[in-house]
Amino acid sequence: MFKNTLYFDNFPLSTISAYASRINDELESGEVGYYHLTDTSQILVNESLEFIKGKEHIKNIVLVGMGGSSCGVKALRDMLFDEKQNDRKLFILDNTSSHSFLEIIKQISLENSLFLITSKTGSTIEVISLFKLIIAHFNIKEVDFHKYFVFITDINSKLHKESENLGIKCFFIPNNVGGRFSILSAVGIVPLCFCGYNANSLLQGAKACFEDFFKHKKDELLQKAYHYCTHKNANINVLFSYSDAFKGFNEWYIQLIAESLGKKQGYKRIGLTPIALIGARDQHSFLQLIMDGPKNKTITFLKIKDSTKSLHIPNICFKFLDSLSNNVSLHDLLNAQCDATMHALIAENLSVDVIELEKLDAWHCGYLMYYYELFTSLCGIMLGINTYDQPGVEIGKLILKNLLEGVKKG
Template sequence: MKISVNYSGDYSAIVTTEIKHKIQTIHHGIYTKKAVGADYLGWVDWPSSLRQDWLKELHDTANDIREKSNVLVVIGIGGSYLGSKAVLEALSKNFHPYNKLEVIFAGHLVSGSYLKQLMQYLNSKEVTINIISKSGTTTEPAIASRFLIQYMEKRYGEQASSRIIVTTDENKGALRSLAIEKGYKRLIVPEDIGGRYSVFTAVGLLPIVAAGYDIAEFINGAKMAEQDFRTLDIENNPAIKYAIIRKHLYDSGYPLEILATFDDKLKYVQEWWKQLFGESEGKEGKGIFPTSVLYSTDLHSLGQYIQDGKRILFETFLLTEKADEDLTVFESPQNGDELNYLSGLTLHEFNHVCYEATSNAHLQGGVPQISITIEQVDEKHLGYLLYFYMMACAFSAYLLDINPFDQPGVEEYKTNVFKFLKKPGYC
């Protein structure tokens, strides 16, 4: 298992004595859990600390869901849904996306139309819901929960409580209290792991295993990454390397990073990555703005700006070496589309050529580049990749002298919403 990080510039030239010293300090702070925000460093050794009895409980819960239901509705926002959504989208088929159970997400937006149509759709299904919230009072999922709990109680009566699972704080919060009152099954959000770092906890794992995917392999990938990225090796540790390159480009006047992929299966990995880095770094007037493109689709839209627009961005390619399924261009007797010159080329190979051509063009246009390459998209490689990003993000934020684990700006908007709506205590 490996992940490679390559830079279009001279990496050795940007690894200064100051950077080396700072990386050593950050590394020590993370692994002694004395860094700023250390109360939320539980994710660092979480994969290797998972107990078999806990994993068995998770599998038993997933089996129970599948016995009762053919749809699981996951209610959550931000880190409460993006991790599992990213993995499910990466592993699913395009037109028959669900392995054993259909997973639908709610509470990640406020839309009467979405909720109304969702409940109409559920009428022909057997349903379980999983409400994910540390507090239970986050507005968007709380609104969805109010409607969907009412729906479940009207439809299933006393049996509704056996079809509602909550993933919440172990010791406090409105959702915990509701679960105890109603008799819902409870899973725990660890106290020392924040939402955007929670994909390897019950928050991310239950929807993935319920859908029929191999969380043992997913966790094994994360365990391997946990071991590999623990080394203080500035030249060869890809998480540290990525963080150092990002810091150098930021200091060089490139405050915007575009994560580009040619694999549509990874589009929600991009969305998860945006939250991870955006919430972790964007504070105190600092931080790289994370955005994403899907190629070659966006080469026919945003590609123009990337090639010739203002030089404020750098581009990071997320690449896969192997495709799980593919097609080979065949020779046509008529050649009316003039594509016979591609005969014998697989579409994955075409995308790799497209990557090389795009990379070359954008470099000539003055866009600095990083490439991150994994072997393939499966449970183990996804576990490895997501842990890589989490560790790289921690190093990257600490290099900016930022706490990676709070989100004061998010709390600001929530407070304003409560004031505008005249919530008691906020008027």
């Protein structure tokens, strides 16, 4: 069960139905491929499981990727910590930091590791640089590359061409699927299958979200996107996630919203600014600003209903310390903190909604991630921008290449 409750007034469907029509047009056009991954990635699950079959010696999967090639996988690894069917460890190298590189490399040995070099364009300089560092660190001979590396990229990209040159297995991302919308493509499905996560259930959850929106015409998502995009005062959306398991998801949410919705429109600058918090910890830092600071924020609460595995607070009493939480589960305490904070913000007349997951499993994670991809697409349509490009990022990449050329010449 996935439930989204909106604590603000709904708009008449006649006001927002045009946006539903436009996203249907986008779906039917075939130009935006992530919509269809719930179906097309089924064959990829079988291909991934077939490839890894019989490779019991592999104990470590190391994904090397940046941005859209890593954020979603990190989110699912964190959320599905309790749902694995083998003992393979999933490591993620997603920064050109010597500290991060050495911290992961020292935990693995070459003979029981497989590296997933992931780049949609096949030319991400950070990914290619880390690929070369791995080769040099382990002194891997070219003739053995196929044993230790798998490439995930677009068809006909530079990385694809190199895979053919080196004899390395390649899994493909559809050309019409953007990087930050690629979690249900080979970017996510391949490492999840290799590490024993339930990729089929993930796709089924995403498919349920697709059907709720496009087939059953549930309008909570449409109402939410329109309210947040047309809010007179608030252009900051705060995601307040109540569990440490959502840490990676929060990072993915920030990348998805920021890179998709921060755009120029002529001389006008448009966007929703994402902020991601973890409850209840961040109630003791950022909450004060939301409560009493400028009312320029909308707030989404994210919580998990199931608490069957939660620890219970013991019935220990002290003379000077309160006993309010005695015999209460930690999970129930966490959700009570979520509800209390939510109602305090509603009382301040802030725009609030809450997402409730029945439990944290692959199905609900698939639904949640597809929900936010749809939310982002809807917001892009409502803001009148191109949701799927990132011209500001491309400028930085060009400057980096010029700087590196200068370093070489120097």
